[in-house]
Amino acid sequence: MDYAAAWNKIGTGTKTARVITADRINKTTAAASQALDGAAPMCAPLAHRWDTEAERRAKLRTPENLKALIAAQRANTSARSTAATAASQRKAARAASSNPFNGGRRAARTADKAGRAHAKVARRDLKSARRNYPLTLNQLAVRAHAAHLIPAGITSYAMSSAEHWAMWPAGSSLSLIALNAALLAVGRRQVRVPLDDDATAEERRLLERLDPSYWVQHADERGLSGTVPAPTELTPAGLVTTVRLDGRWKPSAFKAKHEEIRAMLGARTALRMEISSGSHGDRATITLRTRSAADGIDLTGWKPGDPWGVDTVTGEPEHPGPARGGVRGAQPPPGRHRPQASGRHQLGAPRPRRHLRRRRPRRDGRTGR
Numbered sequence: 001m002d003y004a005a006a007w008n009k010i011g012t013g014t015k016t017a018r019v020i021t022a023d024r025i026n027k028t029t030a031a032a033s034q035a036l037d038g039a040a041p042m043c044a045p046l047a048h049r050w051d052t053e054a055e056r057r058a059k060l061r062t063p064e065n066l067k068a069l070i071a072a073q074r075a076n077t078s079a080r081s082t083a084a085t086a087a088s089q090r091k092a093a094r095a096a097s098s099n100p101f102n103g104g105r106r107a108a109r110t111a112d113k114a115g116r117a118h119a120k121v122a123r124r125d126l127k128s129a130r131r132n133y134p135l136t137l138n139q140l141a142v143r144a145h146a147a148h149l150i151p152a153g154i155t156s157y158a159m160s161s162a163e164h165w166a167m168w169p170a171g172s173s174l175s176l177i178a179l180n181a182a183l184l185a186v187g188r189r190q191v192r193v194p195l196d197d198d199a200t201a202e203e204r205r206l207l208e209r210l211d212p213s214y215w216v217q218h219a220d221e222r223g224l225s226g227t228v229p230a231p232t233e234l235t236p237a238g239l240v241t242t243v244r245l246d247g248r249w250k251p252s253a254f255k256a257k258h259e260e261i262r263a264m265l266g267a268r269t270a271l272r273m274e275i276s277s278g279s280h281g282d283r284a285t286i287t288l289r290t291r292s293a294a295d296g297i298d299l300t301g302w303k304p305g306d307p308w309g310v311d312t313v314t315g316e317p318e319h320p321g322p323a324r325g326g327v328r329g330a331q332p333p334p335g336r337h338r339p340q341a342s343g344r345h346q347l348g349a350p351r352p353r354r355h356l357r358r359r360r361p362r363r364d365g366r367t368g369r
Helices: 003-060 063-096 103-132 137-159 168-187 201-209 212-222 251-255 258-265
Strands: 227-229 233-235 238-245 273-277 283-288
Touching: 003 137, 003 168, 003 212, 003 227, 063 103, 137 168, 201 212, 201 238, 201 258, 212 227, 212 258, 238 251, 251 273, 251 283, 258 273
Parallel strands: none
Antiparallel strands: 227 238, 233 238, 238 283, 273 283
16 A cells, blocks of 8 residues: 555645645735725824924923923912811801901902912913923823723623623723724835836935825925825836825815925936826825836837837827828828918918018108108
8 A cells, every 4th residue: 555645645635724824914915905005094193293203201200291291289288278278267256256347258258269379370380391291192092992982881890791792892992992092003104116127216205205294294294284294106207106185185285295295205306207186186196207118118210100209108109190180201090191381481382472461652752651
């Protein structure tokens, strides 16, 4: 008995299944990565605002602001205690005498007003100190999510029974937390466009500037906040990207910002840049002609019937149309004649006589104009 052949026959189905499963996993991973790359530009503004706010709060959490916050908390506690003491003394003085002009009542009333005013000022100073030394954004997010997670958990427990568990309140709260984390993760995702080996250094530098994360971080400095580019495509005619326009933006207003766009991309002044409307009303297209589709094509040795040129965008040959005059030596298509341009002078034809002014006789008998 051939044990090797039997083993191979038995394991053929399993091996095939493993190969198919691996291919499916690779395809699923590639599709998921492509979907995340497409969603990254939409989530990039949220992640940028989150990171900007977190950085602002981190810069404010200095030792000096912490000392000011501790002092404001102490002053607020002391002012509240003084105001409470003055309020109780005023109440006692009012109970001791029914005469509103009594000296004790007047002194207690003045002390109560001063205590309340001092407590108000201390409370305002405490709010200002808290703004100068705020919570970190993560601490604030934890408190905000705890504010709805704890009541949702209690609600789920109260609505549940031994036979049926009501998990939707807690599940909804957990879904909000997961959604917040997912949006931040996708917004911080670095979208990398696979480049060919022949991509130039200039194209690589422009692709780094067209990255959604870089664009969103520097768009406000150039007055382009509210615009987010999609992943850039490298074509035979250059770099092409689609920009999403939010808020007040429209394609014509975005096109008017061509100088700011060129400055943010750091593109050469001589580089041809085209900005046009996109496929939708809130889309615009930026095309950077870093290369030409006609590069490497030699048109020397032209013969009748050859194309006149090559389209620098598509690379397709350009032939003269039937309405144009042909090239000397080239025959027109059968059944058609070369049209003559109307209103133009043809060689060998007599020129039309211009309208001549009549010479008017002068008083002295001579003729003149």
